[in-house]
Amino acid sequence: MMRKPDPSMKSRDNSNGATNNHKKGLWSPEEDEKLVNYMLTNGQGCWSEVARNAGLQRCGKSCRLRWINYLRPDLKRGAFSPQEEELIVHLHSILGNRWSQISARLPGRTDNEIKNFLNSTIKKRMKHLSSTASFNASDLAASEHNKDVMVGTGFMSMLVEREISPMYKDLSSNSFFQSMVPNHTENPLLMLEHGRNEFGAAAGYFDPTGSGFSDDNEIFASVDNGRKRELYDPLLENFGDDLKSTKNTIHRNINVRNNNNNNMSENMNNADVGSFWIGEELKVGEWDLENLMNDVSPFPFPDFQSSI
DNA sequence: AAGGAAGCCAACCGCACTTGT
DNA sequence: TACAAGTGCGGTTGGCTTCCT
DSSP: OOOOOOTTTTESSSTTTOOOOOOOOOOOHHHHHHHHHHHHOOOOOOOOHHHTTOOOSSSSEEEHHIIIIOOTTTTSOOOOOOHHHHHHHHHHHHOOOOHHHHHSSSSTOOHHHHHHHHHHHHHHHHHHHHSSSSSOOOHHHHHHHHHTOOSSSSSHHHHIIIIIIIHHHHHHTTHHHHOOOOOSSSSSSHHHHHHHHHHTTTTOEEETTTEEETTTTTTEEGGGGGEEEEEEEEEGGGHHHHHHHHHHHHHHHHHHHHHOOOOOOOGGGGGOOOOOOOOOTSSSSSOOOOHHHHHHTTSSOOTTTOOO
């Protein structure tokens, strides 16, 4: 079920590069038993100590991974329920590839599990798209491994046409956006290309395997040599009514911050699409995730919330 | 029935961050 | 301040299973 241990390669215990004769590869039932017994008796401590004291020829890192992803008693095994699947997709659209944050909101599920699930789901989605569009298999194969170099290919063109253009139309017609990005173009493809130069590295990075811009589904604009950055999430515009409140939360946050920050720009009043944070004291380039998630948490997932 | 392709998923890898000295 | 060790995270790998032809 996994790669063969490479006997020629000594394992590295951690990032310090130290080498040890630690076993690699699949865990045996005996090893599992040792780890479980140790953890249930002693609880979690220093992982390298766990490995040693439990009598395992494993590095601490490997023990930690095994415990967290497989042996923890509160883990829920088996297939995801439809509600879980819906929530995962939902959270991923907001949080991007922050697997640990997504898993934190799915009791009994691990980040690895969710990551694997979504990766396979995305592949299925792409396969489905490929069967309904007129681009060839090589476009698809290449797109899976070339996130931001696919501009201009059939696959990208299709995605831009179907998903990006409507969002971009809203974005580019916004007066605040126009003021921030004076050289913006009406062509979203060109905009994506220009993004690297005009917004900095974070913007214009399009991920065809995800559902939007960059791994965080965010687009940034930089001004004042990066001291301020405004954030717009076109995806929120596409969410259903249950997430409109999320957008409202962001606007509320902006208002709160506005009250607390005299440097707030009046441009905010013109921001009739999307959501922006303005102000030098803000943590740049990140959603206020906790506040964001406060509004997402009531999302219905009745059958697994308390069924560990 | 055979074998190749695709999907699944456990575990590894490397990097970044935190903490202690 | 610098360094080392520990930890957590996301990306990736690759063996096993299932599906398809």
